[in-house]
Amino acid sequence: MKRLYFAFTLLILYSCGVSREQTKTAQKSSSNELKIMSYNIHIGNPPSKPGIIDMEAIIKAIKAEDPDLIALQEVDVNTARSGKINQADIIARKLGMNFFFAKTIDHDGGDYGVALLSKFPISETKIHRLTTVAGSGGEPRVIATAKIQLKNGKYIRFGATHLDHLRNPVNREIQIEEINKIGTEEKLPFIIAGDLNAVTESTVIQKLDQVFMRTCSKCEPTFPVVTPNRTIDFIAFKKTDPFSVISHRVIQEHYASDHLPVVALLRF
Known part of the structure; x- marks a missing residue:
């Protein structure tokens, strides 16, 4: 009788395990869900290793989350300090994604800016130049956007940005x-x-909240990576859009960059 009970218990546990795995797989492949990541990659330089570029660490952090769309900040393209590599292209190729890079400034013989990556086809890419007040000491800033055709055939627009860093807002x-x-x-x-x-x-x-809905209200800190105490990295969508937030997470990856990546799962 004990053996029969043990076997029956194992069967129940196995069935539950299969059920959970099937649910997990269905969630990943659902046509009405979208996983978004925002990641300031600090030009691929781990804070604990000054002067070192470790793109594999950045790629590993992103790959572990398997996002559909990614907004990257502090991306180098062909700069001397990063070894004359195209960081946006390297990340996109390693992950099998499409990408669009938007330069904000010339730097060290190359370009520096933001990039967006997508598992899905992209088109109608745009670079919107944002205002930096003359004499403020701020760098030029942009928001890069692209039209994205999702796996269910619908279209959205996705934007990646990095706002001014000066103390004065x-x-x-x-x-x-x-x-x-x-x-x-x-x-x-x-x-x-x-x-x-x-x-x-x-x-x-x-001001952002007047037009956009953030994917978090009580947001976990994202910076600095060693002892995070500030939330400055966000994902948001227009309030009039048919999205709902399933989850929002700050990924505890403390090596690859000086920021923690942020991931949101949306339903639409």
């Missing part, structure tokens, strides 16, 4: 207002992601 406030205007005028569902260099209680995020 004047540039960020103008830049987020410009992004809000772009979002308001966009007819497709519109998701943006990036390093906004602004904490949740700032006027910058208050």
Whole structure:
């Protein structure tokens, strides 16, 4: 009798395991779900290793999450400091994704900027130049966007950005207002992601919240990587868009970059 009970228990446990695995697989392949990542990759330089570029660490961190769409910040293309490599192209090829790189500044013999990556076809790429007040000391900033055809045939627009880093928020406030205007005028569902260099209680995020819905309300810290105490990396979509948030996570990868990656799973 004990043997029969043990065998029956094993059968139940096995069945539950199969059920969970099937559910997990179905969730991953669902046509109405979208996994988004935002990651400031710090030009592939681990903070613990000054002067070293470790692209494999960045790729490993991204691959572990298997996102559908990625917004990358602090990306080098053909700069001397990064060994004259195209970081956006390397990451995209290793992950089997399409990509679009948007330069913000010339740097060290090459380009520096943001990139967006997609498992799905991309088209109608745009670089929107954001305002930096003359004499403020800020660098040029952009939001790069692309039209994405999803696996269910629907279209959305996806944007990657990195706002001004100066203590004075004047540039960020103008830049987020410009992004809000772009979002308001966009007819497709519109998701943006990036390093906004602004904490949740700032006027910058208050302005963002007027047009966009963040994937987190009580957001975990994303920076600095050693002892994170600030949330400055976000994923958001237009409030009028048919998205709902299934989950939002800050990935605890503390080696590859000075920021933690952020991942959101959306239903649409």
